[in-house]
Amino acid sequence: EFGEDDAVQRGYVSTLKCLRQRGRLSDERLLCAAAARIGDLAELKALRAAKWPWDERTCSFAAWGGHLGILKWARGNECPWDEETCAYAAKRGHLDVLGWARENECPWDRRTCSNAAQRGHLEVLQWARENGCTWDEWTCAHAAMDGRLEVLKWARANGCPWDEWTCYF
Incomplete structure (x- = not known):
């Protein structure tokens, strides 16, 4: 079944507006998140001008x-x-985007490293580590899960911890 989470992921702002009109939208902040997800600045500005609320998901989806x-x-x-x-x-x-966010004091945590590792973005992982981002066993596990051997090798060679979950994948 297609739901509001799917609409946000695809940036279907009009679908979310329709859900709201029918009283079926659980969170009005999803509209701004959807506009940000697809990069529609005009729509985002219009939503904000009409006083639609937003939250952290707007920045995350951007x-x-x-x-x-x-x-x-x-x-x-x-x-x-x-x-x-x-x-x-x-x-x-x-x-x-990551560099700009950090230059502007956006918080980060270990998920930055594990997400980069999972998708094989070695340059992003290296940059994050050079700039002080923490990591944990999930960096290695996520690299292994998606078959990112070069990322896994680099992480281990640079002191990233691992555990049995790395072998599980």
């Missing part, structure tokens, strides 16, 4: 899509962000 301009606009207009912004940028290999 990062997921690699939409640095959207992210800059959202932050310039006081949209909150959290660790998911960096984690999503890393997962999709958007080093420019």
Whole structure:
């Protein structure tokens, strides 16, 4: 069944508006997140002008899509962000977005490294580590899960811990 999460992932703002009109939208903040996901700055601006609420997911989905301009606009207009912004940028290999987010003090955590490893973004993982991002066993496990041998080798050679989950995958 197609639901609101699917609509956000695909950036179907009109579908979310229809769900709202029918009283079936669980969270109005999803509209801004969907507009950010597809990089539609005009739609995002229109939603905000109409006083639609937003939350950290707007920045996270802008990062997921690699939409640095959207992210800059959202932050310039006081949209909150959290660790998911960096984690999503890393997962999709958007080093420019990740770099800008960190330059502007976006928080990050170990998921930035594990997401980069899972998708095979070695350059992103290396940059994150050079800039002080933490990592844990899940960096190796996620690299193994998706068959990213070069990433796994690099992580181990640079002191990343691992455990039995790495072998499980």
